[in-house]
Amino acid sequence: MTHRRVDRGNGIQVDSEEPLADLDLGIIAPWDGRRVPVTLLGGYLGAGKTTVINEVLARTDQPIAVLVNDVGAVNVDASLVRRRHGDTIELTDGCVCCSLAGGLAEAFDGLREREAPPDHVIVELSGIADPARVVPWASSPGFSLDGVVVLVDADQFPERCNDPVTADYVAAQLRAADLFVLTKLDLASSGDAAKSRSILRDCAPGIPILNSDDAVSTASFVDLATRRPGGVADTGPANLFDVHEVATVAVPRPITQAEFEAMIDALPPATLRAKGIAATPDGARLLAQVVGRRRSVTVLPDAESQPATDLVVITPRLYPAAPASVPAAPSSNPTLSQTRRRATRNSNNVLS
Numbered sequence: 275m276t277h278r279r280v281d282r283g284n285g286i287q288v289d290s291e292e293p294l295a296d297l298d299l300g301i302i303a304p305w306d307g308r309r310v311p312v313t314l315l316g317g318y319l320g321a322g323k324t325t326v327i328n329e330v331l332a333r334t335d336q337p338i339a340v341l342v343n344d345v346g347a348v349n350v351d352a353s354l355v356r357r358r359h360g361d362t363i364e365l366t367d368g369c370v371c372c373s374l375a376g377g378l379a380e381a382f383d384g385l386r387e388r389e390a391p392p393d394h395v396i397v398e399l400s401g402i403a404d405p406a407r408v409v410p411w412a413s414s415p416g417f418s419l420d421g422v423v424v425l426v427d428a429d430q431f432p433e434r435c436n437d438p439v440t441a442d443y444v445a446a447q448l449r450a451a452d453l454f455v456l457t458k459l460d461l462a463s464s465g466d467a468a469k470s471r472s473i474l475r476d477c478a479p480g481i482p483i484l485n486s487d488d489a490v491s492t493a494s495f496v497d498l499a500t501r502r503p504g505g506v507a508d509t510g511p512a513n514l515f516d517v518h519e520v521a522t523v524a525v526p527r528p529i530t531q532a533e534f535e536a537m538i539d540a541l542p543p544a545t546l547r548a549k550g551i552a553a554t555p556d557g558a559r560l561l562a563q564v565v566g567r568r569r570s571v572t573v574l575p576d577a578e579s580q581p582a583t584d585l586v587v588i589t590p591r592l593y594p595a596a597p598a599s600v601p602a603a604p605s606s607n608p609t610l611s612q613t614r615r616r617a618t619r620n621s622n623n624v625l626s
């Protein structure tokens with residue numbers, strides 16, 4: 275087993291004077307109870323995971339730790355990621371969901387030992403990993419699972435589903451996914467892309483599909499989970515809006531947990547991502563997080579307390595961007611119409 279940590283290349287802002295003595299016991303929650311969101315990024319080889327991670331890292335100056343798993347002896351993925359950014363932990367010579375589970379535990383222990391937490395952790399799973407087996411680590415002390423995002427390459431996916439060598443791996447990823455990102459749409463025939471969508475809908479009904487042949491757009495999406503100085507409601511760069519609707523919904527202040535949960539439950543089934551912080555009548559803060567089918571409202575520990583925000587909701591664009599001379603297509607979801615933003619230029623991405 276090769277387990278190697280590479281020094282971070284971006285700055286950490288230490289915001290805690292907590293003594294380290296309490297942090298070196300792995301089972302005790304570090305960082306005064308603060309939890310770092312973890313995204314599990316799955317998908318078969320060649321689905322574009324490394325490209326997306328590189329884009330995430332290139333677009334942020336916040337500390338994001340990336341755990342890269344590659345079953346091969348040479349960790350090609352990690353070398354690609356590391357070429358541009360430092361905070362990468364390589365997990366080689368095994369798969370983190372099985373033969374290298376100990377390495378994954380060590381990696382999370384290593385993160386917990388840090389004086390300051392990263393803002394976000396992305397675990398790039400090997401192409402053969404079952405994300406469900408990694409979920410418990412993403413929820414271990416100091417961390418909370420943000421979501422399981424599975425990339426599906428539209429040009430190869432139908433074939434992989436029928437290949438006895440790969441079908442089981444693919445099926446496990448489909449079962450574990452909270453959200454699919456359909457990639458390589460520029461390479462896939464329209465037949466393959468349609469077939470990929472159809473398989474996803476049949477095999478994993480109810481899981482939203484983000485259609486993207488644009489790593490920048492996908493990265494923006496993953497990136498939304500990170501905490502930023504401007505607050506969690508940061509909505510990313512303009513190109514995200516070419517193919518998605520981003521709505522900002524006012525949250526009543528104060529609001530009870532039951533009311534906030536009902537508000538989150540009422541979001542459209544196609545909701546790709548949503549995030550917001552609400553204040554309860556007794557002064558507690560509630561964090562709403564949606565990644566595809568994964569929807570949660572949790573009470574924020576004191577260490578994570580932040581001012582209340584609006585709820586930012588991202589859904590697929592229902593209509594291709596309208597030419598300037600034609601009125602925009604009406605929204606099918608009036609509840610999300612407040613301050614809805616629409617891109618003005620046309621996109622080749624046609625959403626299902």
Ligand SMILES: [Zn+2]
Pocket residue numbers: 369370371372373402403404
């Ligand atoms: Zn495995």
